[in-house]
Amino acid sequence: MTAGVESTRHGGLTPLLEVRHLVKHFVRTRGLWRPPTVVKAVDDVSFTIAEGEMFGLVGESGSGKSTTGRCILRLVEPTAGEVLFRGENVLEFPRARMRQARRDMQIVFQDPYSSLDPRMRAGAIVEEPLIIHRLGSKAERRARVAELFGLVGLDPAHLSRYPHEFSGGQRQRIGIARALALNPALIVADEPVSALDVSIQAQVVRLMLELRERLRLTYLFIAHDLRLVENICHRVAVMYLGRIVEMGETHALFAHPRHPYTRALLSAVPVLDPDAPRRRLGFDPASFDPAAPLRQVDPAHWAAV
Amino acid sequence: MTAPLLDVQHLSVVFDGSPSSVIAVNDIGFQIAAGETLGLVGESGSGKSVTAFSILRLVQPPGRITAGRVLFEGRDLLALPEGDMRQIRGARISLIFQEPMTALNPVMRIGDQIAEALTVHGQTTRAEAWSRAVELVEAVHIPDARRRVRDYPHQLSGGMRQRVMIAIALACRPALVIADEPTTALDVTIQAQVLDLLRELRARYNLALLLITHDFGVIAEMADRVAVMYRGALVEEGPVRQILRSPAHEYTRGLLAAVPGAAGPKGQTRGQTPLQNDCRG
Numbered sequence: 001m002t003a004g005v006e007s008t009r010h011g012g013l014t015p016l017l018e019v020r021h022l023v024k025h026f027v028r029t030r031g032l033w034r035p036p037t038v039v040k041a042v043d044d045v046s047f048t049i050a051e052g053e054m055f056g057l058v059g060e061s062g063s064g065k066s067t068t069g070r071c072i073l074r075l076v077e078p079t080a081g082e083v084l085f086r087g088e089n090v091l092e093f094p095r096a097r098m099r100q101a102r103r104d105m106q107i108v109f110q111d112p113y114s115s116l117d118p119r120m121r122a123g124a125i126v127e128e129p130l131i132i133h134r135l136g137s138k139a140e141r142r143a144r145v146a147e148l149f150g151l152v153g154l155d156p157a158h159l160s161r162y163p164h165e166f167s168g169g170q171r172q173r174i175g176i177a178r179a180l181a182l183n184p185a186l187i188v189a190d191e192p193v194s195a196l197d198v199s200i201q202a203q204v205v206r207l208m209l210e211l212r213e214r215l216r217l218t219y220l221f222i223a224h225d226l227r228l229v230e231n232i233c234h235r236v237a238v239m240y241l242g243r244i245v246e247m248g249e250t251h252a253l254f255a256h257p258r259h260p261y262t263r264a265l266l267s268a269v270p271v272l273d274p275d276a277p278r279r280r281l282g283f284d285p286a287s288f289d290p291a292a293p294l295r296q297v298d299p300a301h302w303a304a305v
Numbered sequence: 306m307t308a309p310l311l312d313v314q315h316l317s318v319v320f321d322g323s324p325s326s327v328i329a330v331n332d333i334g335f336q337i338a339a340g341e342t343l344g345l346v347g348e349s350g351s352g353k354s355v356t357a358f359s360i361l362r363l364v365q366p367p368g369r370i371t372a373g374r375v376l377f378e379g380r381d382l383l384a385l386p387e388g389d390m391r392q393i394r395g396a397r398i399s400l401i402f403q404e405p406m407t408a409l410n411p412v413m414r415i416g417d418q419i420a421e422a423l424t425v426h427g428q429t430t431r432a433e434a435w436s437r438a439v440e441l442v443e444a445v446h447i448p449d450a451r452r453r454v455r456d457y458p459h460q461l462s463g464g465m466r467q468r469v470m471i472a473i474a475l476a477c478r479p480a481l482v483i484a485d486e487p488t489t490a491l492d493v494t495i496q497a498q499v500l501d502l503l504r505e506l507r508a509r510y511n512l513a514l515l516l517i518t519h520d521f522g523v524i525a526e527m528a529d530r531v532a533v534m535y536r537g538a539l540v541e542e543g544p545v546r547q548i549l550r551s552p553a554h555e556y557t558r559g560l561l562a563a564v565p566g567a568a569g570p571k572g573q574t575r576g577q578t579p580l581q582n583d584c585r586g
Contacts, residue, residue: 060493061463061492168349198560198563199560202562205565224492224493228565230565231565268493268494271525272521272525272561273549274525274545274549
């Protein structure tokens, strides 16, 4: 695994985030007399994200991709591993220091319906991180919120509206504005457009790409939509049952998938052409070693084969 | 030319409200021939699900059908007495929902739920219905069917539950199946399996399929013809190749362009050319 981590530092770009051997086990107790069961949600995951990069983390339900994102921000405490942000291990930070660090690392959630407090006005939702971190005077905060509204394409005249008065796409813009309030460097976007209609998806994705340029943001983009990831991410990692089974530059990985799971996953994506040959690849979990380490198969491409 | 299996003419549905009512479906018409698959595409709120519910007369107040005819096997479903309608619902026309967990009864064995579809329509005795249920569970490729029929929905995975939904829908050998986003809640590999299953059963039973979806990939894989809905109206209808390759309506073009990774006419990716205006504000 270490080899994969080292060699993903590519192109002379400094890594902003380095995840090393991240592990998260959920222990489920089953009563007094039965042994607890352990779910290895994240099982030795390592990857590096360069400054300014859009890094895709894909997988199906239960693959551990969301848990990985949450562990990085310590919204879920990892069982083991290191999360280096600008070279410092955030997992060792005490509470106050971690709170500081969260200014630089923010999350955008999937569901803009349940992730915004329905009883708070949109302006207050975006302002809240500034109050928590005691930034600016009241007037300065207000100006900053108006600026953020403009940045994400919302009308500052709607500051005093409640979340239910916005459409799904607009709500996700509020979620993004809130995440941007503290000027973060890294955004963990956990399925940020999955709940939206396809035309609205395209608008929110375009906004995220624009913001990356303007604010020099780095994204960990967690998604299950492979077509979307193929289009917007520089590099991508495929997770299966808590492990990264394949990782590499997006075009290389999509053009020449090496792991049997990645191949099956890509072959399952419906193609827009009715006459395209449909060769669905079956997938037999027994056909590969689940503990196989990632090894380099091409210059910018690793697979656990 | 033989009459189509389903012929929807000038259908309108209004949701009453104050101060203003909403026209959810606005004077739409389409046909489906026996064995044919029509894909009905549109975004949230376009009226595609309301259209499906109208065909089965399942629109709940404040919604009401204000105009139109729904000719099925030569009879106008909108003019039938409720008793006759019940003979059609679930038997000649059946429905597959998006979310199998909420559509199945959580406290009933799946075998009983499939058998119920048969006994409600008075086609069989209970014992026969149970053995038919086992056959149907086999037909949708759930392994170990004899044991699985005794399971409750929570014991099955999402893909398995959707297979059970399909088994219930097929129990009475319908001529038309309406599938409302049948794979939207599923992972992509499971979606592929369910689509393969639908394709196999469609051929085996010569089913007509009204497939409601927002995913043009699913449309490309399954549909013979496509109808596109926008704000309650049908903006475009035609053979699947024509709609996907040379859409005539601006809305269809925008919708297709918004699909990530759709190869453009010059081989460019279209992912970064979304709809011109934010339709819903």
